[in-house]
Amino acid sequence: xxxxxxxxxxxxxxxGAAGMLPATASAASxxxxxDLYQTPGFGNVSLLHITDTHAQLNPxxxxxxxxxxxxxxxxxxAPHLVGEALLHHFGIAAGTPExxxxxxxxxxxxxxxxxxxxxxxxxxxxxxxxxxxRGEGNSLLLDGGDTWQGSGTALWTRGKDxxxxxxxxxxxxxxxxxxxxxxxSEVLQxxxxxxxxxxxxxxxxxxxxxxxxxxxxxxxxxxxxxxAFKPYTMREVNGVRVAVxxxxxxxxxxxxxxxxxxxxxxxxxxxxxxxxxxxxxxKENPAVVVVISHNGMDVDLKLAEVVSGIxxxxxxxxxxxxxxxxxxxxxxxxxxxxxxxxxxxxxGVMDLDVRGGxxxxxxxxxxxxxxxxxxxxxxxQRYIDEVRRPYLGQLxxxxxxxxxxxxxxxxxxxxxDQIICxxxxxxxxxxxxxxxxxxxxxxxxxGQAITMENLLDQTATTYPETYVREMSGADIKRILEDxxxxxxxxxxxxxxxxxxxxxxxxDYVCEPGATIGSRVSDLTLDSGKKLEATKKYKVAGWATxxxxxxxxxxxxxxxxxLRQQKVAKIEKMNLPKLKGVAGNPGIAA
Amino acid sequence: xxMKRRLFLKGTLASTTIAxxxxxxxxxxxxxxxxxxxxxxxxxxxxxxxxxxxxxxRTPSDAVMIKAPQIAENGAVxxxxxxxxxxxxTRIAILxxxxxxxxxxxxxxxxxxxPYVSTRIKMGKTSxxxxxxxxxxxxxxxxxxxxxxxxxxxx
Numbered sequence: 001x002x003x004x005x006x007x008x009x010x011x012x013x014x015x016g017a018a019g020m021l022p023a024t025a026s027a028a029s030x031x032x033x034x035d036l037y038q039t040p041g042f043g044n045v046s047l048l049h050i051t052d053t054h055a056q057l058n059p060x061x062x063x064x065x066x067x068x069x070x071x072x073x074x075x076x077x078a079p080h081l082v083g084e085a086l087l088h089h090f091g092i093a094a095g096t097p098e099x100x101x102x103x104x105x106x107x108x109x110x111x112x113x114x115x116x117x118x119x120x121x122x123x124x125x126x127x128x129x130x131x132x133x134r135g136e137g138n139s140l141l142l143d144g145g146d147t148w149q150g151s152g153t154a155l156w157t158r159g160k161d162x163x164x165x166x167x168x169x170x171x172x173x174x175x176x177x178x179x180x181x182x183x184x185s186e187v188l189q190x191x192x193x194x195x196x197x198x199x200x201x202x203x204x205x206x207x208x209x210x211x212x213x214x215x216x217x218x219x220x221x222x223x224x225x226x227x228a229f230k231p232y233t234m235r236e237v238n239g240v241r242v243a244v245x246x247x248x249x250x251x252x253x254x255x256x257x258x259x260x261x262x263x264x265x266x267x268x269x270x271x272x273x274x275x276x277x278x279x280x281x282x283k284e285n286p287a288v289v290v291v292i293s294h295n296g297m298d299v300d301l302k303l304a305e306v307v308s309g310i311x312x313x314x315x316x317x318x319x320x321x322x323x324x325x326x327x328x329x330x331x332x333x334x335x336x337x338x339x340x341x342x343x344x345x346x347x348g349v350m351d352l353d354v355r356g357g358x359x360x361x362x363x364x365x366x367x368x369x370x371x372x373x374x375x376x377x378x379x380x381q382r383y384i385d386e387v388r389r390p391y392l393g394q395l396x397x398x399x400x401x402x403x404x405x406x407x408x409x410x411x412x413x414x415x416x417d418q419i420i421c422x423x424x425x426x427x428x429x430x431x432x433x434x435x436x437x438x439x440x441x442x443x444x445x446x447g448q449a450i451t452m453e454n455l456l457d458q459t460a461t462t463y464p465e466t467y468v469r470e471m472s473g474a475d476i477k478r479i480l481e482d483x484x485x486x487x488x489x490x491x492x493x494x495x496x497x498x499x500x501x502x503x504x505x506x507d508y509v510c511e512p513g514a515t516i517g518s519r520v521s522d523l524t525l526d527s528g529k530k531l532e533a534t535k536k537y538k539v540a541g542w543a544t545x546x547x548x549x550x551x552x553x554x555x556x557x558x559x560x561x562l563r564q565q566k567v568a569k570i571e572k573m574n575l576p577k578l579k580g581v582a583g584n585p586g587i588a589a
Numbered sequence: 590x591x592m593k594r595r596l597f598l599k600g601t602l603a604s605t606t607i608a609x610x611x612x613x614x615x616x617x618x619x620x621x622x623x624x625x626x627x628x629x630x631x632x633x634x635x636x637x638x639x640x641x642x643x644x645x646x647r648t649p650s651d652a653v654m655i656k657a658p659q660i661a662e663n664g665a666v667x668x669x670x671x672x673x674x675x676x677x678x679t680r681i682a683i684l685x686x687x688x689x690x691x692x693x694x695x696x697x698x699x700x701x702x703x704p705y706v707s708t709r710i711k712m713g714k715t716s717x718x719x720x721x722x723x724x725x726x727x728x729x730x731x732x733x734x735x736x737x738x739x740x741x742x743x744x
Contacts, residue, residue, distance in 0.1 A: 207668070207709075253662045254740045265668075267658055482739045493659050494736060516715075545740045 036097060036373065039130060042363040043353030045237045045288060046139035048127060050171075051316030052342035053143075054150025054178075054440040055162050057384045059116035059371035060457070061443040062343045064321060065410040066104045066588035069581055070298075071513050072490045076585050079297045079320030079339055085585035090323040101345065101368030102321050104588070108405050108445055118344030118369050120165050121376035121384060126347055126369060127169060128377065134351075138238040143171045144316030144340065145248065145294045148190060149178035150440050152456035153391055158182050159190045161387040167195045168380055173233055175200050177249030177256075177294045177317060181462045184261045188218050191229070199246025199292070201231035201276050202269045209263035228264050231276060234284055240354045243286040245276055245310075247293040247303075249317055251496045257463050257545050268299060268493055270306050277309040287357045290314060296497035297339040301328055308332025311359045312350060315339040317497045319409065319439040321346055323366050340366060342409075343442060395453035399562035402450050403569045408441035408458060411487065412510075413502045416441060416458055418570050420554070421504025423561030428468040428540035428551075431525060432476065432506050435554075436543045437483065437499035450568060452559065459542075459555045466542040466551035474533040477520055480508065485516040503574050506531065510576035526572065629692050635684055635719065638692040642682060645728060647721065650675070653731035655720045661712060664737040669718060670707040677725040678704035686732075687716035712737050 070080025081089050083103050092098050100110040101117065131139050147166060148159035159182055166174070173196050180187055191198040204226040205213060215221060220229040232245040250268040253261065273291070280286055288311050293300050296318040304313055308330040321341030327334045340348040346366050353361040388395070408414035413421070421433035441458040444450055479501065486496040500510075509522040523531035531537070542554040551557070562568055581587055629641035639647070656670040671681055681704060683694040693710045704722065712718075712735060719732045 251660060254660055254738060258662060265662060479739060486738065496660075496738075 036370070037126060037129070037367065039133070039349055039351075039365055039367070041134060042351040043361065044138065045240050045242065045352040045354050046130070046134040047242075047290065047312070047314070047350045047352065048130060048139055048141045049144065049292070049314045049338065049340050049348035049350065050123070050141070050147070050344070050346075051144030051292075051294075051314070051340045051348075052146040052319055052440065053118070053120075053344040054146055054342060054457075055148060055154035055159075055460075056118055056151060056344045056442065056457070057120045057153070057161070057165060057388065059119035059122060059369075060343055061111050061116055061445060062118070062345055063104050063107045063111075063405070063407040063409060063443045064102060067411040067586065068320070069411055069488070069512055069584055069586040071488055074298055074492075078324075078326060079318065079322050080584075080586035082586055083588050092323065097370060097373075098323075098368060101370075102323060107407075107443075111443075111445055114370055115372035117371060119371050119376070120169060120344065121378075121381040122371045122374040123344060123347060123369050124169050124377035124380040125374045126367065130347075130349060131170075135238070140172045140235055140237055140242065140244070141170055142244065142290075142292045142314055143174035143196075144292050144314060145174060145176040146178045146316065146342075146440070147174065148176075149181060150343075150457065150460060152395055152453055152460050153388055155456070155460040155462065156391060157387070158186050160193070163190050163193045164387065165380070165383060167193075168383055172196045172235065173244045173246070173292060174198055175246035175248050175292050175294055177252055180248070180252050180261050180264070181256050182260065184215070184263065187261065188215055191220065192218075197233040197244075198229055199232055199244060200229040200248040201227070201245050201273060202250060203228045203248050203264050203266055205263055206265045213263065215263075232280065234280075234286065240288060241284065241286045242288040242290065243280045243284055245273070245280070245289070245291045247273070247291050247295055249294040249497070250299070255496050255498060255545070259547070260462065268295065268303070270303055273303065274307045274309075277307060281309055287354050288312075288352060288359055293317075296492075296495060297322065297337065298492035298495055299497070300337045300339075301326065302492045304328035304335040304337050305330050308335075310335045311352075312336045312338065312362075314348065314350070316342075319343075321366060325350075325362075325364050336362065336364075338364065338366070342440060345369060395451065395456070397452040397559075398449040399452060399455060399559055400450050400565050400568045402444045402446055402448050403567050405446050406444040406450065406454075406568070408443075409439055409499070411437075411499050412575050413573060414441075415570055415573070416444070417502035418504065418573050419562070419568055420458065420558055421502055421574065422570070423558040424466065424540035424542070424554075425504050427557045427561055428466070428538075430468050430505070430538045430540035432471075432537055432539045433504035434479070434539060434541035435502040435504070437487075437501050439497075439499055450562060452555070455555050455558055455562070459553075459558070461543055463543055463545070463548065464553035464555065465544070465549035466540065466554050466557055467544065467549040468538060468540045468551065470536040471539045472533065473523065473531040473535050473537065476506070476531065476537065476539065477523060477533070480520045481516055484510065484512070484519045488512040488519070489516075500576075503576075505574065507574055508576045509579060511579040513580045522577075526574075626695065629695065631690060632692060633690060635686055635691045638682075638684055638690075639721075642680075642692070642695060644721075647728040647730045650722075650729035650731060653720050653722050653729050655718060655731050655733045657718055657733050657735050660736045660738055664712045664714075666709040667712050667735060668707070668709050670705070671720040671722070672706075673704040673722050673724070673729075675704065675722060675724040675729065678702070678722055680721075680723040681706050682721040683708070683710065684719040684721065685710060685712055685716050686719060687714055688712065691719075
């Protein structure tokens with residue numbers, strides 16, 4: 001994985017060369033850009049969708065995965081397509097800005113050519129443009145959640161920088177996931193400060209909390225139904241009644257600490273979704289019923305099969321940048337399912353033709369936000385600069401130079417994860433390191449400085465504490481098996497939507513298509529010794545969900561390592577050897 | 590779902606508290622019921638538990654409904670609701686296949702009771718949860734897998 005010194009120098013010079021050619025490159029890009037953002041109007045109701053921006057206020061790089069395996073029924077189908085398979089499936093020409101946006105292909109070079117993506121100021125320009133084109137009152141801006149977490153500033157302001165940005169952007173309706181990783185009182189305060197509606201049909205109070213709820217005066221709470229938040233909202237768009245139902249991440253108290261939100265219980269709850277859709281259809285006289293979902297795309301595809309009466313599920317969570325919706329048949333007809341990527345890279349635009357009280361037809365685009373092609377909105381840029389100013393000293397600290405392309409996304413260790421694992425092993429003097437398989441985390445190009453901000457992009461959680469402790473070989477295998485089953489369980493309703501736990505100092509053979517307990521074999525330490533079930537090993541890790549770990553925050557551990565290293569090199573990637581996935585279009589050939 | 594949830598919960602929790610307290614060893618079997626099926630609650634396998642509560646032939650039935658989470662948020666308190674559209678239900682049993690002692694609750698319903706019980710059970714690991722209902726002398730079952738996971742690493 002590690003580039004040879006010569007390749008490294010070549011890359012850097014390539015990067016330099018790309019930078020030297022702004023005139024031609026940007027002229028070409030501009031032409032493509034003008035076409036890219038032409039979205040001719042269609043129909044009479046436009047629903048714009050962002051999701052999983054993970055608090056990336058400024059433009060960033062984000063490499064899409066080269067491993068995003070689908071098994072069983074999901075094999076070879078969107079969203080489990082990567083690289084050329086994805087381009088081919090969606091009819092995207094190679095070597096275009098879209099090909100760069102939707103795939104990892106030639107990432108470092110293409111990133112130099114097309115520049116950074118996302119950023120709320122650039123997003124705001126596009127949102128304003130499209131909303132103006134569609135006409136006042138003819139569109140809604142929906143947010144699927146994972147918006148108020150993911151950056152240093154979001155963590156330090158407890159999500160408030162993003163609440164402000166979303167209010168400026170004009171988000172009408174949202175649901176949540178990482179929003180729930182602040183303390184419950186902070187979550188409710190953020191929702192109170194948010195100008196739109198926060199909806200969640202699948203979050204209710206636990207039975208214990210119902211007896212004496214600390215937040216019984218919160219506006220969205222319904223004592224009779226037990227819902228902690230407003231389940232849905234009705235909006236009138238161009239004279240059409242649109243129902244927007246919220247589906248928060250169903251496994252929040254399992255995948256993230258429940259100790260911050262002890263009173264709330266979640267779940268996929270397909271029966272309750274059906275009841276809700278039926279109730280809305282019967283009582284609210286809607287022409288359009290949509291769900292903003294943080295289920296993850298595979299879960300949404302199954303939900304669309306078992307629940308009828310939903311026109312569109314606007315999905316997120318699994319960070320799949322899916323260029324076109326998937327139409328799922330159910331007993332009521334068809335439901336469109338989308339997924340709009342992550343880190344502010346995309347804006348989903350769904351134009352609906354609604355006549356005779358129902359949706360007749362649609363057009364959809366998932367527009368990549370190229371910050372070189374869209375002007376920054378001045379008002380939003382001012383806000384961003386202001387909200388970030390107090391933190392710039394910390395954010396801009398250069399920790400080390402990146403020798404390799406550093407990214408996270410993918411089913412198994414990304415290069416940035418390997419750095420995090422290496423750092424934990426060195427600083428904690430541990431044989432093995434574990435790091436969560438989050439799908440957020442921005443990308444650093446080879447030759448760039450890794451700043452504290454980049455590091456916080458990978459690590460900024462409210463439970464960042466580290467540990468170094470002894471675990472038996474059997475315990476380690478059990479953890480790997482458990483997480484693999486969250487990722488590859490054949491029933492999507494059991495998939496929690498993260499990627500595989502990242503591992504340092506340990507290799508293994510992985511058969512994704514096997515069942516829990518038998519996917520992992522041949523566990524081998526970097527020393528070449530086999531992992532023994534009964535032997536104890538020193539393991540370093542972070543982001544414990546059950547209780548707070550005793551050690552320093554992970555960014556301090558990694559920063560210490562990077563400052564020492566000066567140039568961040570990856571000696572060895574601890575990627576598992578995969579079995580039974582040859583020819584799967586969800587993995588780079 | 591439409592009834593006043595809070596009032597309703599107060600009612601159900603009161604009735605299931607007895608079973609929980611018994612499970613925790615706070616109430617001795619003798620105190621709880623004269624006819625406490627000690628051997629059933631002590632049985633180490635599902636089949637032994639069935640025999641001990643006087644099981645005969647059991648028919649899997651869609652008329653027995655289990656509401657349980659797909660993945661438990663907390664294995665120590667997994668909410669389980671069993672209900673049925675069958676008439677003449679006299680007993681409802683809840684069993685967790687992989688628990689050391691699978692029978693976790695047994696409800697005797699007086700004639701005319703709406704067959705609907707809700708409780709919280711403890712589960713050490715991923716297992717099938719089985720609901721068995723006795724209606725007009727015949728036994729019906731349904732089962733649902735509830736996963737108990739280590740948690741974390743999502744997102």
